[in-house]
Amino acid sequence: MSELTHNLGVSIRAIPRLLPLSRLTGPLFDKELRVSSRQRRFYLLRFAYIALLAIVVAQFWLSVVRGNRNVSAVVWVSRMPEAGKQIITTILWFQFIVGQLIAAVLLSGAIGGEIRQRSLDVLLTTPVSRFQIVLGKLLSKLLQLVLMLAISLPLLAIVRVFGGVPWNYVVSGLCITLTAAVFVASLSLFCSITQRQTHQVMATVLAWCLILWGGLLGVLSVLVFVKYLTPLQSESIARLISPPLVMIEQTQAMFMGKGASPWGWHCLFMLAAAGVLVLLSVWRLRRARLDAIGARLDSSGSNRRWLWHRSIRRVKGAPIVWKELRRPYLPRNRRQLLGFITLLLAIAAITICLVVLVAYDMVPLVGLAAGVAYLLWLMFVVNATSTSASAITREKEARTWPILLTTPLDNGEIVRGKAVGALRWNLPLLAPLPFLGLLILIVAFDEISGAWEAVYYLAGWVFRVLGALVFLVGMALYMGTRVKTTSVAVVATWGIYLASRMVLTFAAMMMVMVSGAPGAMMPIAGLFQGFIYVLVGLAALAAAMRRVRRNVFA
Amino acid sequence: MIEITKLTKRFGSLTAVDSLDLRIEAGDIFGFIGPNGAGKTTTMRILVTLMEPTSGAAFIDGLDVTKKGKDVRRRVGYMPDFMGVYDDLKVFEYLEFFAAAFGIEYRKRKAIVEGVLELTDLVSKQSAAVDSLSRGMQQRLGLARVLIHDPKVLILDEPASGLDPRARIEIRELLRELKRMGKTIMISSHILSELEEICDQVGIIEHGQLVFGGTIEEIRPRLGLHSKVRVKVLDGDEQAIELLTALPQIESVESAGEYLSVTFREGEQTDGIIARTLVNGGVDLVYLQPEQLKLDDAFLKLTKGIVH
Structure with a gap:
């Protein structure tokens, strides 16, 4: 008996060593978990995530169940299943969007950071395989993400008690979210091998997600229109490749009380696609390292700087603004340029498809204009945040920050220069927005009661854009002075922007409800939001100026 | 400044x-x-x-x-x-x-x-x-x-x-x-x-x-520079070591390959004492050279090699 117990004990102790997971991930997984458990930012991120979720749920609770205090308790109770549905839908969609954003951010510096710090050299000289490096990085970050998603499970379980929400919807929503996040994380990891800067990785991942998941639907519609695909074939392909579409179908089915469309194949497809990206990452890893060494040895720098300006550019005007604008718009080496051109071609193809759909009245013009405006706006938010945050964190990462601070430039000159640089860098994305806004206004003019109201709408809209611009640049620069890495600064700025959007939207809703005149109050609410954003953005800029020389080496 | x-x-x-x-x-x-x-x-x-x-x-x-x-x-x-x-x-x-x-x-x-x-x-x-x-x-x-x-x-x-x-x-x-x-x-x-x-x-x-x-x-x-001397004798290293070790001014004598490294007690003078002792003791002296105390030694001596 004792021998049996002993053998059993030995067998149990041997399990962790035999587990294929530990063999697959190697020691890197363990190291990453150790490091992340010591980092305050992960705890803050979880706290911020649950706080945002709580705000969202509270908003819905108040608006759906407690919206009208004059109703009886019976009506209240009868509303609870409806509220449950809306709250769970909100939570799942919130997780779906934020989960992917966080996955992109967490993995954006995974390999690029190792290359930058030259620690990948050391790793590649150990018996740890490239597969273990890639998988160790990926799984350790995904574990953080899973933990964050798991935080919301008790909330989902409680809200489900209200009734009206089938388990299938909750499970399918979580699975779709998780597999989409795994795919995005793998894509971000792959991009972090080919691009050194984390904000470039984030922007690239976002662009590809928009193309793959949104834009391709347009392409499929055109293919159906020209009778290259049958509607059924198009639907099947779309269901396989587009997580937002599958989520929309699941949500619609839940609200209508219909049987949900199958989602298992979609999840398997996303995991398989993520697997392909992991294999590609493994293949690219050593090559990327060799490229980096080659680039360092290439003393002229001409080989990797294909579009590098041959002539020397003289410094004119404020030196900080000049330096910020010296950052190239276009990628500088052939491979990055190829990726950039592919991206542009894909966006152009999707736009042409959408224009064709508008021409044949399959999509309304205002929908197209609004869609393009939102797309540009999203790209602007991502770009403005990352360029502003990286304006300072890049200097910290490259250790040029202390050198800059030993010049006689004062704090105001440095922060203002960085802000002006970031604004001018992002103008090309903002430039088409007024035209699109005008287009939307002209198309929707019939629904607006008069010219003054149109002016109000336009002013509110412009003010909101201006407010967001000042807010994002100011807050990202402030975060840049507080933290060391670009990814943390970007995530923190996005988090604050998202939270403030929710709070201000809630405040605007309350203003409209209390006034009892939605038509008149809507533009004023827009102006109010823009005004608050401008104020907070300027306050953040002032705080950034005060913080510039604080904890330079922290 | x-x-x-x-x-x-x-x-x-x-x-x-x-x-x-x-x-x-x-x-x-x-x-x-x-x-x-x-x-x-x-x-x-x-x-x-x-x-x-x-x-x-x-x-x-x-x-x-x-x-x-x-x-x-x-x-x-x-x-x-x-x-x-x-x-x-x-x-x-x-x-x-x-x-x-x-x-x-x-x-x-x-x-x-x-x-x-x-x-x-x-x-x-x-x-x-x-x-x-x-x-x-x-x-x-x-x-x-x-x-x-x-x-x-x-x-x-x-x-x-x-x-x-x-x-x-x-x-x-x-x-x-x-x-x-x-x-x-x-x-x-x-x-x-x-x-x-x-x-x-x-x-x-x-x-x-x-x-x-x-x-x-x-x-x-301050650090007792010149407190070390290199001594090379033709033959009889052991006899030289014996003669020099007996001197009260000498702290230690060590064989360092081809020559002897003689360390004086701190504050003691080196003038002529080694040459006199060796010649009088019948040892053929080839050369005698004071060792410069380098800054590295000063650093080690002053900081006692404590590294944090």
Whole structure:
């Protein structure tokens, strides 16, 4: 008996060593978990995530169940299943969007950071395989993400008690979210091998997600229109490749009380696609390292700087603004340029498809204009945040920050220069927005009661854009002075922007409800939001100026 | 030119610099020596206004570094221990950017940048990307950058670290040239023997406190310089060891391959006693040479080799 117990004990102790997971991930997984458990930012991120979720749920609770205090308790109770549905839908969609954003951010510096710090050299000289490096990085970050998603499970379980929400919807929503996040994380990891800067990785991942998941639907519609695909074939392909579409179908089915469309194949497809990206990452890893060494040895720098300006550019005007604008718009080496051109071609193809759909009245013009405006706006938010945050964190990462601070430039000159640089860098994305806004206004003019109201709408809209611009640049620069890495600064700025959007939207809703005149109050609410954003953005800029020389080496 | 009075910097419970007093005269090269974590870099960062001291005061050219930060920065050129570079800029652009940051007029910049490029022998690299330069070249570019605004004081934190012997010699020559130009230089290094050749004064720091400050000439008697002598005899090493060990002035005699290494007790005179004893004892003396006590030995002796 004792021998049996002993053998059993030995067998149990041997399990962790035999587990294929530990063999697959190697020691890197363990190291990453150790490091992340010591980092305050992960705890803050979880706290911020649950706080945002709580705000969202509270908003819905108040608006759906407690919206009208004059109703009886019976009506209240009868509303609870409806509220449950809306709250769970909100939570799942919130997780779906934020989960992917966080996955992109967490993995954006995974390999690029190792290359930058030259620690990948050391790793590649150990018996740890490239597969273990890639998988160790990926799984350790995904574990953080899973933990964050798991935080919301008790909330989902409680809200489900209200009734009206089938388990299938909750499970399918979580699975779709998780597999989409795994795919995005793998894509971000792959991009972090080919691009050194984390904000470039984030922007690239976002662009590809928009193309793959949104834009391709347009392409499929055109293919159906020209009778290259049958509607059924198009639907099947779309269901396989587009997580937002599958989520929309699941949500619609839940609200209508219909049987949900199958989602298992979609999840398997996303995991398989993520697997392909992991294999590609493994293949690219050593090559990327060799490229980096080659680039360092290439003393002229001409080989990797294909579009590098041959002539020397003289410094004119404020030196900080000049330096910020010296950052190239276009990628500088052939491979990055190829990726950039592919991206542009894909966006152009999707736009042409959408224009064709508008021409044949399959999509309304205002929908197209609004869609393009939102797309540009999203790209602007991502770009403005990352360029502003990286304006300072890049200097910290490259250790040029202390050198800059030993010049006689004062704090105001440095922060203002960085802000002006970031604004001018992002103008090309903002430039088409007024035209699109005008287009939307002209198309929707019939629904607006008069010219003054149109002016109000336009002013509110412009003010909101201006407010967001000042807010994002100011807050990202402030975060840049507080933290060391670009990814943390970007995530923190996005988090604050998202939270403030929710709070201000809630405040605007309350203003409209209390006034009892939605038509008149809507533009004023827009102006109010823009005004608050401008104020907070300027306050953040002032705080950034005060913080510039604080904890330079922290 | 540089004056530090009771300077203290604490990080929580750790005291990095502890009531440090220091004075460096204009035109001197001051070698700042100490083991890792002794407080050299922290002191330098306070001097260049990158850190605030917990207490005490530091002055450069009579200006308080905590109150006149901007004016101090105009007078000082600082080269950190690890020099970061902008990967988007070329060598000329990098230097011109800092020239603009130091407020040098546009029409004067080109000539100034060309001047420092010539001084640091980087003219041929002016169109190269900054991050494509070798480590030695980057260090030279760092020196070019600190000279761009013609500062009175240069504070260089281990400028020769990680360089090959040729690059080190080049940096040393450059520092000599800067001394000739009348710059006051504060330099920290772990290559102590190099400091010995270029420094007018040295300061040895440990636990944030100055354990020695003075000229190289002052450090020698204090540490019992010439207290070691190399002795080579024709035959009879054992007899020589026996004769010398019997002398009360001699602390130890060790065989070091072809010669004997004789160590005197501290404060004892060496004049003639060894030669007299050996000749009188019938040992044929081939040569007798006092061993120079190098700065490395002084460093080890003063800091007792305690490294944190």
